[in-house]
Amino acid sequence: MTANTALLQIHSSQTWKEQLQDAIRTPSALASAVGLTLEQLPYSKDADDSFSLLVPRAFAQRMEKGNAKDPLLRQVLAASGETLKVEGFNDDPVAETSLYADTPGVIRKYHGRALLIATGQCAVNCRYCFRRAYPYTDNVQSSKERLAAIDQLLEDSDIGELILSGGDPLLLTDAKLAAIAERLRQSDRQITLRIHTRLPIVIPDRVTDQLIDALRPKEQPVVVVVHSNHPAEIDNSTAQALSRLRSEGVTVLNQSVMLRGVNDSAEILGQLSDRLFAAGTMPYYIHMLDPVSGSAHFEVLESQARQILGQLAAMRPGYLVPKLAVEVPGASSKREIAPDYFE
Numbered sequence: 080m081t082a083n084t085a086l087l088q089i090h091s092s093q094t095w096k097e098q099l100q101d102a103i104r105t106p107s108a109l110a111s112a113v114g115l116t117l118e119q120l121p122y123s124k125d126a127d128d129s130f131s132l133l134v135p136r137a138f139a140q141r142m143e144k145g146n147a148k149d150p151l152l153r154q155v156l157a158a159s160g161e162t163l164k165v166e167g168f169n170d171d172p173v174a175e176t177s178l179y180a181d182t183p184g185v186i187r188k189y190h191g192r193a194l195l196i197a198t199g200q201c202a203v204n205c206r207y208c209f210r211r212a213y214p215y216t217d218n219v220q221s222s223k224e225r226l227a228a229i230d231q232l233l234e235d236s237d238i239g240e241l242i243l244s245g246g247d248p249l250l251l252t253d254a255k256l257a258a259i260a261e262r263l264r265q266s267d268r269q270i271t272l273r274i275h276t277r278l279p280i281v282i283p284d285r286v287t288d289q290l291i292d293a294l295r296p297k298e299q300p301v302v303v304v305v306h307s308n309h310p311a312e313i314d315n316s317t318a319q320a321l322s323r324l325r326s327e328g329v330t331v332l333n334q335s336v337m338l339r340g341v342n343d344s345a346e347i348l349g350q351l352s353d354r355l356f357a358a359g360t361m362p363y364y365i366h367m368l369d370p371v372s373g374s375a376h377f378e379v380l381e382s383q384a385r386q387i388l389g390q391l392a393a394m395r396p397g398y399l400v401p402k403l404a405v406e407v408p409g410a411s412s413k414r415e416i417a418p419d420y421f422e
């Protein structure tokens with residue numbers, strides 16, 4: 080048995096909660112997981128202090144050994160680029176905290192949909208995350224408050240969809256998720272439950288029988304929007320988790336963020352779409368980076384992003400081309416950006 084298969088077996092024998100406990104939290108552990116020394120990485124302690132490093136081993140295993148520029152590593156390493164102050168980058172780039180915070184934990188920004196911040200915790204800390212500076216502690220509800228907020232939202236006949244976001248809502252226990260899903264099923268209207276999560280990507284073992292039982296996707300519409308950015312994130316275990324959701328009746332979509340040095344290429348995005356599709360998952364959005372402090376080194380210019388999407392549209396069927404979108408503070412929906420089609 081090679082060292083690698085030994086590792087894989089250790090992780091598949093751990094529950095998802097054990098994998099979360101056992102996640103990599105130190106730069107030296109991350110360096111050794113990719114077969115490098117800390118000195119070979121652009122690690123920054125200041126960046127780590129402001130947003131702590133957190134990487135599940137199941138995700139780190141998919142990084143290329145010996146590659147300091149690995150696109151998965153780049154998404155999670157607390158790096159020196161984050162400490163630069165760059166004009167236009169700030170702590171509340173989509174103005175969520177200032178504009179939409181009448182009930183703590185509830186964001187009602189778009190017609191027909193309400194978004195609930197289900198938890199502030201994540202299973203992985205993505206360095207480009209627009210909520211890296213979000214004041215979660217002021218905005219996370221107890222279970223009781225959460226269910227009361229849902230009941231109140233459902234009284235509004237405009238609401239047809241409840242979106243659980245975070246943080247990562249699949250960090251909630253199955254019992255808490257079951258209580259939320261149950262509340263929606265009790266409504267006299269059909270309410271879609273949508274879950275925005277990175278867990279099936281970073282810890283595929285999160286997709287268990289108990290989770291399916293909690294959500295009961297054969298009895299009500301359930302949409303799971305996963306978040307992956309690069310084809311190497313979709314290994315066999317991820318593909319199995321996504322396919323499982325799909326076969327249980329969940330509509331599975333993916334959203335990505337356009338990131339310099341990770342997926343700023345039509346070839347990479349095409350491969351990502353192929354792997355997602357093979358796992359029953361449709362590309363939905365690719366977002367422009369929200370200009371949160373510390374993320375400037377990930378920025379891709381809009382003109383370049385439009386060209387990349389134009390190239391992708393020429394290479395794949397339309398249903399494998401995600402919509403390029405940007406969050407505009409105060410707008411009534413996300414703004415779609417047209418690809419730059421070349422003649």
Ligand SMILES: *Cc1c(COP(=O)(O)O)cnc(C)c1O
Binds near residue numbers: 189
């Ligand atoms: C993105 C987003 C939604 C959902 O938008 P869709 O276009 O329906 O995917 C809802 N609420 C908030 C706050 C969002 O940022």
Ligand code: SF4
Binds near residue numbers: 202203206210246
């Ligand atoms: S909210 Fe999503 S993108 Fe942000 S750190 Fe958590 S998992 Fe990553």
